Amino acid sequence: xxxxxxxxxxxxxxxxxxxxxxxxxxxxxxxxxxxxxxxxxxxxxxxxxxxxxxxxxxxxxxxxxxxxxxxxxxxxxxxxxxxxxxxxxxxxxxxxxxxxxxxxxxxxxxxxxxxxxxxxxxxxxxxxxxxxxxxxxxxxxxxxxxxxxxxxxxxxxxxxxxxxxxxxxxxxxxxxxxxxxxxxxxxxxxxxxxxxxxxxxxxxxxxxxxxxxxxxxxxxxxxxxxxxxxxxxxxxxxxxxxxxxxxxxxxxxxxxxxxxxxxxxxxxxxxxxxxxxxxxxxxxxxxxxxxxxxxxxxxxxxxxxxxxxxxxxxxxxxxxxxxxxxxxxxxxxxxxxxxxxxxxxxxxxxxxxxxxxxxxxxxxxxxx
Amino acid sequence: xxxxxxxxxxxxxxxxxxxxxxxxxxxxxxxxxxxxxxxxxxxxxxxxxxxxxxxxxxxxxxxxxxxxxxxxxxxxxxxxxxxxxxxxxxxxxxxxxxxxxxxxxxxxxxxxxxxxxxxxxxxxxxxxxxxxxxxxxxxxxxxxxxxxxxxxxxxxxxxxxxxxxxxxxxxxxxxxxxxxxxxxxxxxxxxxxxxxxxxxxxxxxxxxxxxxxx
Numbered sequence: 303x304x305x306x307x308x309x310x311x312x313x314x315x316x317x318x319x320x321x322x323x324x325x326x327x328x329x330x331x332x333x334x335x336x337x338x339x340x341x342x343x344x345x346x347x348x349x350x351x352x353x354x355x356x357x358x359x360x361x362x363x364x365x366x367x368x369x370x371x372x373x374x375x376x377x378x379x380x381x382x383x384x385x386x387x388x389x390x391x392x393x394x395x396x397x398x399x400x401x402x403x404x405x406x407x408x409x410x411x412x413x414x415x416x417x418x419x420x421x422x423x424x425x426x427x428x429x430x431x432x433x434x435x436x437x438x439x440x441x442x443x444x445x446x447x448x449x450x451x452x453x454x455x456x457x458x459x460x461x462x463x464x465x466x467x468x469x470x471x472x473x474x475x476x477x478x479x480x481x482x483x484x485x486x487x488x489x490x491x492x493x494x495x496x497x498x499x500x501x502x503x504x505x506x507x508x509x510x511x512x513x514x515x516x517x518x519x520x521x522x523x524x525x526x527x528x529x530x531x532x533x534x535x536x537x538x539x540x541x542x543x544x545x546x547x548x549x550x551x552x553x554x555x556x557x558x559x560x561x562x563x564x565x566x567x568x569x570x571x572x573x574x575x576x577x578x579x580x581x582x583x584x585x586x587x588x589x590x591x592x593x594x595x596x597x598x599x600x601x602x603x604x605x606x607x608x609x610x611x612x613x614x615x616x617x618x619x620x621x622x623x624x625x626x627x628x629x630x631x632x633x634x635x636x637x638x639x640x641x642x643x644x645x646x647x648x649x650x651x652x653x654x655x656x657x658x659x660x661x662x663x664x665x666x667x668x669x670x
Numbered sequence: 671x672x673x674x675x676x677x678x679x680x681x682x683x684x685x686x687x688x689x690x691x692x693x694x695x696x697x698x699x700x701x702x703x704x705x706x707x708x709x710x711x712x713x714x715x716x717x718x719x720x721x722x723x724x725x726x727x728x729x730x731x732x733x734x735x736x737x738x739x740x741x742x743x744x745x746x747x748x749x750x751x752x753x754x755x756x757x758x759x760x761x762x763x764x765x766x767x768x769x770x771x772x773x774x775x776x777x778x779x780x781x782x783x784x785x786x787x788x789x790x791x792x793x794x795x796x797x798x799x800x801x802x803x804x805x806x807x808x809x810x811x812x813x814x815x816x817x818x819x820x821x822x823x824x825x826x827x828x829x830x831x832x833x834x835x836x837x838x839x840x841x842x843x844x845x846x847x848x849x850x851x852x853x854x855x856x857x858x859x860x861x862x863x864x865x866x867x868x869x870x871x872x873x874x875x876x877x878x879x880x881x882x883x884x
Contacts, residue, residue, distance in 0.1 A: 502777050509689060551724070552759065572811070
């Protein structure tokens with residue numbers, strides 16, 4: 303959309319300029335025109351020199367905008383205006399209906415107090431030009447340049463609006479995943495500090511009572527206490543599995559290398575860890591990779607030998623997680639939606655390929 | 671036997687202190703954070719320090735750090751680390767820094783007085799103690815079926831007990847084997863698994879755990 307608009311604009315401006323620029327090939331001056339015009343100019347010169355120079359400057363600016371856009375139709379309005387106005391630091395922001403200002407990519411922009419020119423159309427603001435602080439602003443040239451770039455500014459404003467919605471949705475998704483992770487950590491902490499500690503204390507008390515009972519000539523008591531202790535042990539074991547599944551403490555201390563190995567050691571099927579980055583990665587990347595593998599193992603259930611092999615490696619600026627696994631004949635393909643969602647929330651992509659029972663899950667996550 | 675305890679939950683400190691007293695031990699210090707605990711250990715020089723792995727301020731691995739500091743500063747004090755979750759990685763890390771006089775057990779494992787006494791006596795004697803459930807989980811991993819299939823059932827039992835940090839004498843007592851038979855089993859295990867040497871005492875725990883985790 304931007305490209306078409308830019309080209310249309312370039313053609314429109316170039317056609318217009320052909321007749322308005324003196325001496326241009328589109329309007330060869332008639333003979334005799336020079337003398338008359340020359341006299342007129344001499345008379346008017348004193349009165350109009352300064353405004354005329356300004357107008358000429360503005361026209362040169364307009365011409366430069368046109369040429370900049372024509373040279374490369376994919377050029378942004380900001381880029382075209384930068385070269386036309388000689389302001390390398392110039393930025394363009396677009397007002398959205400939600401009251402925010404956004405750049406062409408839909409990212410939020412905070413307008414500075416000064417060095418801003420509002421571009422308006424019929425009283426409605428369509429864009430803001432944020433000038434570099436080192437540049438002397440020529441209001442006439444800026445206005446002319448902005449109106450020359452109007453079509454381009456309009457199409458970029460629409461584009462910014464669409465991209466802003468996409469950005470806002472991805473941000474919302476990321477925040478939702480982060481909030482859920484934080485809740486998991488809180489829940490694990492609550493279980494650890496609450497029910498789990500109390501059950502351990504109960505086992506200590508039962509152990510103590512059992513030791514006392516053994517010394518007394520009442521074997522029945524000891525047996526009953528042993529039963530009670532066994533019940534506490536089972537309750538504690540199931541609570542432990544639950545709490546640890548909710549949020550692993552090992553991830554925070556040992557990073558991926560330790561946590562994934564432990565997870566592989568505790569998995570119900572054979573899990574081979576082929577490669578893991580030894581160094582720590584950004585927290586959200588570590589969490590996403592860990593949960594991806596944990597959710598996969600939980601979904602996959604039992605896998606026939608040789609089970610799954612897991613590799614986590616750097617590739618360019620990305621972290622790539624590759625899980626190869628053997629699918630039990632009647633088992634479904636794990637996965638799916640919530641795995642893909644989690645990866646997407648971290649700005650990554652998930653692919654699933656497979657031949658027969660040998661399946662492969664590949665996730666790439668931006669890292670850094 | 672003189673013992674120092676650190677756990678941020680007062681309920682557990684008290685429960686543990688009572689169990690230790692029941693076992694005939696003397697609790698000389700009981701603290702809720704690392705700094706106070708290290709100070710108390712320095713002042714009272716107990717025979718053994720019982721440390722909860724999750725301590726303030728971050729509740730991650732402060733207990734392991736405290737264990738290292740105790741072993742480093744007070745070689746006469748053995749260390750028993752207790753944890754709500756079992757993690758072979760933590761056990762390995764603990765043994766790697768100081769492969770003698772250290773133990774890593776599930777927190778509620780020590781509710782049985784006999785188990786508590788056994789663990790304390792072993793670490794004080796300079797042995798290593800690794801929670802049996804870590805070992806059985808590692809030994810029973812599906813991925814290990816293949817490499818461990820070269821061992822006889824008896825050799826597997828011996829391997830497991832070695833990984834728990836048991837001495838040959840203790841292994842012999844538990845399996846009703848003579849000292850010489852245990853030695854033979856240990857040698858064959860190391861040969862079959864391709865672990866070139868048969869390191870003595872505590873270092874073999876590390877070797878076996880490393881093999882099981884590989």
